[in-house]
Amino acid sequence: MVTIKEIAKMAKVSTATVSYVLNDPSRVSEETREKVMKIVKKFNYNPNSIAKSLKIKKTNTIGIITEDVTVFTAPEIIDGIEEYAENRNYHIILNNIRLFKRIGNQYKDTAKFAKVIADVTNVLTSRQVEGIIYVGAHCRDVTGVIGDISIPVAYTYCYTTADVGIAVNYNDEAAACRATEYLITKKHQKIGIITGRMDSMQTHDRLKGYQKALYEQNLLFNPQYMKVGDWERESGYRAGKELLSLPDPPTAIFAMNDIMAGGVIDAANEAGLHIPQDLSLVGFDNRECSYSYTPKLSTMALPLNEMGKICAQKLIDRINNRAGNRQKTDQVKLQCELIERDSVSLNRREGI
Amino acid sequence: MVTIKEIAKMAKVSTATVSYVLNDPSRVSEETREKVMKIVKKFNYNPNSIAKSLKIKKTNTIGIITEDVTVFTAPEIIDGIEEYAENRNYHIILNNIRLFKRIGNQYKDTAKFAKVIADVTNVLTSRQVEGIIYVGAHCRDVTGVIGDISIPVAYTYCYTTADVGIAVNYNDEAAACRATEYLITKKHQKIGIITGRMDSMQTHDRLKGYQKALYEQNLLFNPQYMKVGDWERESGYRAGKELLSLPDPPTAIFAMNDIMAGGVIDAANEAGLHIPQDLSLVGFDNRECSYSYTPKLSTMALPLNEMGKICAQKLIDRINNRAGNRQKTDQVKLQCELIERDSVSLNRREGI
DNA sequence: CTGAAAGCGCTTACAG
DNA sequence: CTGAAAGCGCTTACAG
Secondary structure: OOOHHHHHHHHOOOHHHHHHHHHOHHHOOHHHHHHHHHHHHHOOOOOOHHHHHHHHOOOOEEEEEEOOOOOOOHHHHHHHHHHHHHHOOOEEEEEEOOHHHHHOOHHHOHHHHHHHHHHHHHHHHHOOOOEEEEEOOOOOEOOOOOOOOOOOEEEEOOEOOOOOOEEEEEOHHHHHHHHHHHHHHOOOOOEEEEEOOOOOHHHHHHHHHHHHHHHHOOOOOOHHHEEEOOOOHHHHHHHHHHHHOOOOOOOEEEEOOHHHHHHHHHHHHHOOOOOOOOOEEEOOEOOHHHHOOOOOOEEEEOOHHHHHHHHHHHHHHHHHHOOOOOOOOEEEEEOOEEEOOOOOOOOOOOOO | OOOHHHHHHHHOOOHHHHHHHHHOHHHOOHHHHHHHHHHHHHOOOOOOHHHHHHHHOOOOEEEEEEOOOOOOOHHHHHHHHHHHHHHOOOEEEEEEOOHHHHHOOHHHOHHHHHHHHHHHHHHHHHOOOOEEEEEOOOOOEOOOOOOOOOOOEEEEOOEOOOOOOEEEEEOHHHHHHHHHHHHHHOOOOOEEEEEOOOOOHHHHHHHHHHHHHHHHOOOOOOHHHEEEOOOOHHHHHHHHHHHHOOOOOOOEEEEOOHHHHHHHHHHHHHOOOOOOOOOEEEOOEOOHHHHOOOOOOEEEEOOHHHHHHHHHHHHHHHHHHOOOOOOOOEEEEEOOEEEOOOOOOOOOOOOO
């Protein structure tokens, strides 16, 4: 690798001058500028940005910590971060901690987890990243996971209740409300709901949205129409079966994720019911499986790419405000989008 | 951030000594070691690795260039790279070039594409990465995409015909052969095949594998049983329909990807055929949709995680051999794994 | 066992 | 407009 010193010698100028032609060309005469550039190009001089960073104390780098890149939400989030960061001339150091592979489901036993995170953040700060984005593997409270740290940190697909940092997520309540309204719009009044695990904040928020939609349309909440699932297909199947064998079964079902909606499809097939003619169904997440089902599933799309972008934007803004991580928490919740496919139809059966 | 100079001053030793206690503790007396460590811990001293890298001319960093992180193969490959790299104490700078978003399908019009790649590799070398892993968005020849470069580069999910570098992929021919053999084992003799696009190397390799399996089992290749698809579901549907309406239809179908296999399921449903009782089906890729179909699809799983690991391993080995990128190409093709699910059954119909 | 000093490859305030 | 020099935060050959 050729250095600035060598370029300077060959161009018969000082290293200062070479630096100026590269970083502040107007400062040097056209003549020497050309002279230097000729050498620069000839030797394909590519300045060592490590050295530059050391000198100017700025790396233009942010660290991403993913709990698990292989989770379906991660790639789009990273894509969004990357795209935005690139536009602001920031680069990415990626740290994937493989949460489940490494410490199984004991991530709540925080000792081991905290150690892993501490190691990772130390590496990152040692490499002089200017901020950190923490991408959760599932949406939950991660307060305290990253200890006290002098650079800004942003959380996405997870959140913190501490009064610092940035948290970018989506609005579960509004999304569930939208999904339910959509079914109501299609003249459904008996709308079953299959929830996720009850220890999940997302389950509760989505339930609120569901109830809000019913309430606003003057529909009574029928507790029989609510079944508790665990996010897995099998639970969707069981819940679907129970719902469909009710004396007065729902004409539509809202499953809190696409996976459980798959279970509902199984239950409907088994009962000889056709979706959407006999039963309307909407899922949540818009993951790959949702358009692989027969029929293609209508669902709520997560704004993952945008979450990445907003996260990067807020983080980089904060970096350049030099406010460190001591600013008040900035919580943002983006909207999900309803994706209409083939699993919902107008209800033609009797009214309530 | 506290520096080594400040630590040295507080511990009343030289910076050299602080450096020794951190990097070569046996070199210093226990007494001073303790004295220094006390200060180090008290101030939570975290050495600036940018400065260290500059001095020792080693960054322990590799750059990953992904053509598109959102493609289904990317996350597992990255996970594999990350895991291996971490064990060797290497870090990752990620560059996602968003191939399709950025330059659409004109990546073969190499001018714009080459420019993008040149920019990215310049950034990476400027940041002193010691090697580069190029992760393709689909498996194809990318020779010349990365120009002449002094550090080693490894390609995965794509390859190069130039006689340098490393290319880690999987064995399409063997995998297709295995899939076909599996169907033969299940007593199928009339085995339809739905190919991918004919301009894809993968299509040709898999076709070879299919024919090899037939040949080895003394089954004649019946050209009527081969239909050309384009990787999309619709083409699988069309091909499936044609195959099933043949006077002497196949009892099993091998679709060259899971997506097209979904189309075959549609065609079978439409024809009133049950999978696997009336028709056996195997896909390829083992992507999310494959276990979302009804029935769950038997398919060939790609060794993505291992591809990432092997790629990282070979790259880091080469880095530490200091052989640069001038070594002979190292082409490796890993085996795929047959995933048996519910779409294949023993053929109980008449023999050939 | 410990320290003074040089140097990694840059940038930039300062002087001329 | 240009250059000499200091310095970013480390490591390490050398001397004592």
